[in-house]
Amino acid sequence: MYNIALLGAGRIGQVHAANIAAHPLSRLSIVVDPQEGIARQLAEAYGASVRSLEDALSSSDIDAIVIASATSTHADLIERGIRAGKAVFCEKPVDLSISRVNATLEAIKGQENRLFVAFNRRFDPAVAELKRRLDAGVIGDLELVTVVSKDPGALPIDYIKVSGGMFRDMTIHDFDMARFILGEEPVRVTALASTLTDPAIKAEGDIDTASVTLQTASGKIAVITNSRRASFGYDQRVEAHGSLGTLRTENVPKTMLVQEREDGVTREKPLFFFLERYAESYAEEWKEFVRVLKGEVAPAPSGEDGRKALLLAEAAYQSLETGRTIAL
């Protein structure tokens, strides 16, 4: 049984808490959160105790920490957790600054095997099955990857302000997805982007509509298409095209109900909210982390995966600024 300290009792922390508790080999022992009320409520629901960060890190019976606090705290907490001998499950991203990410990875050198960076979408059952079949040769040699990723609707502008920009905040998932499916490192990046959904986003200097194209040394191409607003739900589709065919994931409708009337044949919309859409992914990624704790597998995605996704975001911004295809 692995004892877990959860750092951050907000929305995503609550998701992880439930998965920690539901897993037969892990137990939520400690909840750390400056907001005492929500910390206490979460701790009580799972028989955990509310403690300080220092207590959590120095407690000898804690096996791992889960970092679900604000993005700006991630890098520091990773370093402190690893230094304290804990395994670390960190919500994406490691940091919004590539130099800070580099510094953190440098700081934990030799201990990379204790850091798991939680890009949840790799664990979506459809994506995981796509990857299994791809690796098994079901569609032959991979040639083209397409990632469509659109948020259901405009995020609050206060979120946008601290998000690091769309490529670092949202497209980062798609960069990880592209790398995961490609199985090769992109060496060229080109991007075009606009701000179309909300003048407030424009006022922040951010973008909301974009396409980024990646190419690997062997010539495989990945195309990412983004919007901050799909309006009908969370539009999340991945497509792998190979010499023998295609594997692709469709959106997940709320139910399989169909309505047929004079006004059309209407199905239910895709699940709207990311916590609902990726509920299974969060549970599966926790299972994977427990496998890491057991020493059965190396952490994947790793800190290096986190760094490489951020490098692609940096390159995409550079392409926008210079009007050039960026070589990596």
Next chain:
Amino acid sequence: MYNIALLGAGRIGQVHAANIAAHPLSRLSIVVDPQEGIARQLAEAYGASVRSLEDALSSSDIDAIVIASATSTHADLIERGIRAGKAVFCEKPVDLSISRVNATLEAIKGQENRLFVAFNRRFDPAVAELKRRLDAGVIGDLELVTVVSKDPGALPIDYIKVSGGMFRDMTIHDFDMARFILGEEPVRVTALASTLTDPAIKAEGDIDTASVTLQTASGKIAVITNSRRASFGYDQRVEAHGSLGTLRTENVPKTMLVQEREDGVTREKPLFFFLERYAESYAEEWKEFVRVLKGEVAPAPSGEDGRKALLLAEAAYQSLETGRTIAL
């Protein structure tokens, strides 16, 4: 907080235990099962205690019992539970014998509001939404209901032997579904049936392939089609046809993955096993039972719903035997 005693710690009992524990207003307090090992294991997982049936019924802090034991015990346990002042959540069916069902309903007369008979499929999110739209007039006046219900594969012959026959064991769900969607009582029943999937079923005098048609006094028609073996998964579809259109539920695929190759465009199969296919239904039906406990709603399905579904099964058998349309 409602304290629950669970009678029966087998497969379906475990499903109910998880839902009881997950609901913020209910707690699994007591597990009763003659097989001490599985009772203890289940009780421990949820902080409950293993007790005798007598203890459970006489314990003043138990609000409700959940009957998840063998079918032959249901009627007796309903009567004892009601007599002990408990609310009763009973797995379908009340009993396989209509006279026993009648006796039980007679015995609890005046207390019907404390008995909930768990026909889980009404609580499938797609079916529930279909019913909501139907009641809201989305497809106008209802005219035709179609229920396709096929088990994924042959059940063990030892199960078949004690099942009461396909109409009482399996089609009973479809009779309840037809009544639920129709919103009117059938007054005519005609059936044709065969035994095609397994000679062992034939040897037991049971059927495995059938169609039953129902008609209400106002002329609405419901058609049920059954097989004990769909081979590709659990084939569970409902269709309501009205004056303005149709509402229908499609099977639930394992994931939304699509594979396109020279050998065809292939999607994933429907979920195979009923516990997996109807996981959400079981959770939703427990929520409904908690509403019953809170006095917010009358129990539906009720004991009377259990009785009426069984009467339709009896009528279907009578139709097979006499070659007649049976009037109810």
Next chain:
Amino acid sequence: MYNIALLGAGRIGQVHAANIAAHPLSRLSIVVDPQEGIARQLAEAYGASVRSLEDALSSSDIDAIVIASATSTHADLIERGIRAGKAVFCEKPVDLSISRVNATLEAIKGQENRLFVAFNRRFDPAVAELKRRLDAGVIGDLELVTVVSKDPGALPIDYIKVSGGMFRDMTIHDFDMARFILGEEPVRVTALASTLTDPAIKAEGDIDTASVTLQTASGKIAVITNSRRASFGYDQRVEAHGSLGTLRTENVPKTMLVQEREDGVTREKPLFFFLERYAESYAEEWKEFVRVLKGEVAPAPSGEDGRKALLLAEAAYQSLETGRTIAL
């Protein structure tokens, strides 16, 4: 090159004329129709001439007649055509009266191989492919057939009056389809029916909503579900369930356009009108008839197929009247 005389230049006659003209081995030579205007218009479009029935039958260079005139004329025209040495392509039905059908088949005894009865749905590309795969063993042993057949909307009451009743006019197609898919003769028939869509239909003593169930000697079951009004389009689906799986045809949407908005994911409705929905079937059935003319295949559907479908309609009516399962 086969020279064809078309008897009847109405809606369905025009469909056949186009297919006759488009086939490299057939030519529309003569058009016969008491309404001279439409006969002339059709003849001119294809370089044919307008002639009397007598001329058509006595003309030595006419190889075959196509009967596309009013139902009441079919039986007589079949007999005259065969007597005149022509091959006969007859729109369904042979006649609405079973005794008249028997008399006609008696009259052409020994020449059955020259009569093709045009049940067009067998030639629908999806149905034809379903049948090919079924015969190739793709789903193992056939056990259950489901035919859903709903007209898009109410026919004019003047049509209903002379239609012979829904089972003889509309369900007759489904009886043929069931026999075609079953590959065995039904020996039991049971039916329930209502009149729900239009009081005018009720006033005519006709039905508009029904389910008919058939069973063969080996136990295969076929279920037909009908309505005179689907409102959203022509609802035409066939399903064959066997020991290894299922083959089923879905409705044909107008285009493959999908619209995703807050009000749902909406696809286009099924094709509405039978001439549009079955355009390919009509072309394919003409190709089949040319194969009959070339002596490559025996006519299928044959006159006997026409008779057997009508017998099933008669049995369905008898079941309604007697409240019994009818043995054939």
Next chain:
Amino acid sequence: MYNIALLGAGRIGQVHAANIAAHPLSRLSIVVDPQEGIARQLAEAYGASVRSLEDALSSSDIDAIVIASATSTHADLIERGIRAGKAVFCEKPVDLSISRVNATLEAIKGQENRLFVAFNRRFDPAVAELKRRLDAGVIGDLELVTVVSKDPGALPIDYIKVSGGMFRDMTIHDFDMARFILGEEPVRVTALASTLTDPAIKAEGDIDTASVTLQTASGKIAVITNSRRASFGYDQRVEAHGSLGTLRTENVPKTMLVQEREDGVTREKPLFFFLERYAESYAEEWKEFVRVLKGEVAPAPSGEDGRKALLLAEAAYQSLETGRTIAL
């Protein structure tokens, strides 16, 4: 009735011949083709005569010419046709060289309204309906366009050699589609491309796998994804994403047959060959050209549309060569 001279009696010429003949307002009068055999066969089938190009152009009763000959002849034939006072329906492209296209458009200055350039995909019923709804505001303001276009399989290398390269030969359709849907001119183009499907294509210096991204002055983005080999059929999908939702076209399956077995739920593959997939588009584009002949509408796509699509191809090549986003 418009009399038409068809220049080129090959595969695509035969498609146009059938549509010309089927239209009530047009007649195939003359067929011109150096290969006398196929010219004669086609002419006979439709009651036309085989004549020389000079005869066709000087014949006063010819209203329009259809250019379906080799690409290298298009520009010259357009100029001669217009000079002879004919309306011109020209298969795409006008020419593979932008300077030649410019020269031709210069040569016919003032007569642009007589030249129709046949980009057939605009006339696909699903695409046309998408455009109608987009223009009607069904998805609000357009933001993103996605065009997936993959040939079913490798073309003969002899074709590749004279094709002008993938962007000019195949992507040209997608450039036209993107412009058609965008309703605005792209002002920026970036591209990445590879050669992955066939070493013979590489040996020719051509590409077979690519992504091209376009951006308009208002910020709308269009993403084109291409491959020369989809293996499972002709992969042709268009998606328009706007402020209120999405309109997208799915591939067209051969039939609506579904097979459900233990090995998956399998539907039929997309139509494989472009003549089959776009049969309706060719018929619709002919109807549009007849509207042009009647003076009801201006030709669209026009010669200028042909030129602008080619300019986008040129820009895409330039982006590949320079590693820059190209400004137009």
